[in-house]
Amino acid sequence: MKKYRVADAAAPFVQYDMIQQHTELPVYAEPRLQLLFGALKSSNYSKEQSELYNVVTALVQLGMDTHDLIDTETGQRTEEQMRSRQLKILAGDYFSARFYQLLAKAGEIELIGLLSKAVADVNRLKVSLYEKVQSATLSAEEYLSSRINLKSEMFKPFQRFFEEPLLSAWNELLHYVSRFEVFYEELKDSLAAGGYARSFAYWSLLGMTTTAEEKTLIKQNNYEHLLEKYNIHHVMLDKLHTAHEAIHRLLEHEHFTELKHELHSLMEEMALKVAKYSMKRVEAQ
Amino acid sequence: MKLLEIYAKMKGDINKIENELERVVSDEQPLLSEAALHLLKAGGKRIRPVFVLLGGKFGTYNLDDLKKVAVTLELIHMASLVHDDVIDDANTRRGQLTVKSKWDNRIAMYTGDYIHGQALTQIAQIKNPKVHEMLSKALVEMCIGEMEQIRYFFNTDQSIRNYLLRIRRKTALLLAISTQLGGIVAGCAPQQYNALYRYGYNVGMAFQIRDDLLDLYGTEKQIGKPPGSDIRQGNITLPVILALEDAQVREPLLAEIKRIHDEGDRADTSRAIEYIRNSEGSQLADELANRYIEKALAVLEHLPSNSARKHLVEIAHFVGKRNY
Numbered sequence: 237m238k239k240y241r242v243a244d245a246a247a248p249f250v251q252y253d254m255i256q257q258h259t260e261l262p263v264y265a266e267p268r269l270q271l272l273f274g275a276l277k278s279s280n281y282s283k284e285q286s287e288l289y290n291v292v293t294a295l296v297q298l299g300m301d302t303h304d305l306i307d308t309e310t311g312q313r314t315e316e317q318m319r320s321r322q323l324k325i326l327a328g329d330y331f332s333a334r335f336y337q338l339l340a341k342a343g344e345i346e347l348i349g350l351l352s353k354a355v356a357d358v359n360r361l362k363v364s365l366y367e368k369v370q371s372a373t374l375s376a377e378e379y380l381s382s383r384i385n386l387k388s389e390m391f392k393p394f395q396r397f398f399e400e401p402l403l404s405a406w407n408e409l410l411h412y413v414s415r416f417e418v419f420y421e422e423l424k425d426s427l428a429a430g431g432y433a434r435s436f437a438y439w440s441l442l443g444m445t446t447t448a449e450e451k452t453l454i455k456q457n458n459y460e461h462l463l464e465k466y467n468i469h470h471v472m473l474d475k476l477h478t479a480h481e482a483i484h485r486l487l488e489h490e491h492f493t494e495l496k497h498e499l500h501s502l503m504e505e506m507a508l509k510v511a512k513y514s515m516k517r518v519e520a521q
Numbered sequence: 522m523k524l525l526e527i528y529a530k531m532k533g534d535i536n537k538i539e540n541e542l543e544r545v546v547s548d549e550q551p552l553l554s555e556a557a558l559h560l561l562k563a564g565g566k567r568i569r570p571v572f573v574l575l576g577g578k579f580g581t582y583n584l585d586d587l588k589k590v591a592v593t594l595e596l597i598h599m600a601s602l603v604h605d606d607v608i609d610d611a612n613t614r615r616g617q618l619t620v621k622s623k624w625d626n627r628i629a630m631y632t633g634d635y636i637h638g639q640a641l642t643q644i645a646q647i648k649n650p651k652v653h654e655m656l657s658k659a660l661v662e663m664c665i666g667e668m669e670q671i672r673y674f675f676n677t678d679q680s681i682r683n684y685l686l687r688i689r690r691k692t693a694l695l696l697a698i699s700t701q702l703g704g705i706v707a708g709c710a711p712q713q714y715n716a717l718y719r720y721g722y723n724v725g726m727a728f729q730i731r732d733d734l735l736d737l738y739g740t741e742k743q744i745g746k747p748p749g750s751d752i753r754q755g756n757i758t759l760p761v762i763l764a765l766e767d768a769q770v771r772e773p774l775l776a777e778i779k780r781i782h783d784e785g786d787r788a789d790t791s792r793a794i795e796y797i798r799n800s801e802g803s804q805l806a807d808e809l810a811n812r813y814i815e816k817a818l819a820v821l822e823h824l825p826s827n828s829a830r831k832h833l834v835e836i837a838h839f840v841g842k843r844n845y
Contacts, residue, residue: 252665300634306630308625318610325608326668328630329601329604329667330665332637333657336653340657346645349641352642352645353638358634358638363550363553363631366627
């Protein structure tokens with residue numbers, strides 16, 4: 237039997253030639269979506285229901301993630317740059333409309349309300365984070381917890397779909413999967429050229445560095461050597477590893493045998509990611 | 522009866538909707554609240570809420586339910602305007618700075634998504650599946666309409682049919698379901714709420730055609746944005762399509778459109794507007810808008826004769842003559 241993939245299931249609802257022609261979309265929130273799908277399936281929801289809930293959450297999250305790609309440039313843009321921006325906006329709106337249409341067709345009115353409220357909540361968090369980033373009034377821990385909350389918010393409403401012990405464990409599982417995703421992205425970005433600007437690394441260094449000269453370097457995005465000096469990559473890798481361990485520990489619960497089975501490939505993918513960055517760390521030393 | 526008199530007669534219920542709109546978008550996050558209220562306070566005709574209320578008068582008028590539908594539709598409209606201003610890179614709307622201009626694109630995206638989320642949270646309190654089926658379908662079509670508009674930017678070979686399909690999706694559907702959903706939540710029979718749909722649809726088509734004419738004939742003060750914005754952006758509207766069919770102006774107008782395309786945002790559109798005004802395009806577009814108004818009025822004959830029907834007649838006449 238073909239393995240379920242959210243990208244395949246959502247494809248009919250995201251494809252519109254204008255979108256594909258003019259812009260690139262972000263990736264799906266795979267780890268959280270795999271967690272949700274596994275949790276629904278292990279809670280005796282039918283395959284159809286599990287797929288529907290997963291696809292609509294994927295769509296609404298993808299819509300908001302697409303809107304996150306809108307630039308704030310105000311200068312002259314080329315026609316293609318304008319089209320790309322315009323289609324990102326409309327793609328995000330289109331995915332959101334499709335989420336509503338799918339749930340409306342299925343008569344899932346309560347879930348429309350729950351997920352729509354979560355959309356409003358996510359955007360409230362985004363404005364707060366954006367405001368703090370702009371005014372540079374943010375600690376590394378605040379930045380981290382905001383990013384984790386932003387990732388988990390759309391998935392929290394599903395807690396009420398589960399029974400004990402998953403009911404109690406859902407938010408914690410979601411937190412650690414989101415935390416893992418955040419640190420994986422942060423590590424990836426911090427190794428990409430210029431990717432660490434306004435990242436966890438940036439906010440950490442800003443709180444750690446002591447001299448005025450170092451603070452100036454950070455603001456000029458010229459601080460690769462400071463990442464080494466303050467051991468930032470090691471801290472991030474350690475946090476990635478800890479998040480993976482925490483999920484593993486939670487799944488050891490005696491009633492989660494089936495959930496653990498459902499999440500087997502997710503855990504394997506996470507283990508591979510930890511190993512990948514551990515290797516990079518060893519190579520760097 | 523003038524439009525203002527209709528609003529005055531419905532003042533009590535419209536005020537309740539206005540208060541509810543303000544309550545729903547006021548947020549504990551100060552910046553988000555300010556940005557969301559910014560557009561709300563700039564005013565607007567609130568035509569969608571008025572349509573919902575009037576549609577509801579043909580059944581059992583329950584303000585609590587109608588208010589939820591009215592607030593939802595106005596918020597969906599507002600959210601789309603906030604995003605549209607990023608799409609169009611517009612600095613002013615209704616004579617005020619746009620959210621993207623007062624803050625930036627990112628805040629505009631978050632504000633639009635927040636308002637949209639609040640809108641659907643409101644409508645989810647209505648449990649009638651038909652409401653959600655109709656509304657969600659209209660939202661999908663609206664997005665497709667916007668994408669199709671971009672596809673045809675600066676395309677001077679497009680047909681009238683193509684334009685009509687686009688404005689149907691972009692504007693008419695949301696107005697059509699405003700009257701229709703009012704009727705549905707008030708428990709009207711399908712024959713009645715379908716007639717309400719057709720009324721809203723035809724008025725919506727006329728409304729958009731008049732809006733496209735106003736972009737060519739209005740002043741910045743009247744329309745709240747610089748005239749000629751559509752053509753500068755590449756949006757080839759009905760008066761332009763019809764003007765291009767006029768042999769007298771076709772070639773110079775094509776050359777002007779090409780120049781505007783090449784020069785971009787700051788291109789002067791006055792000569793193109795002059796060509797269109799001197800063609801038969803504007804008059805023909807005006808006639809087509811009137812035909813839609815006649816259709817809307819004819820549909821009303823299928824509805825019981827009451828004060829709501831009289832108001833809908835007046836609104837149709839107002840849209841037909843709208844010059845601001």
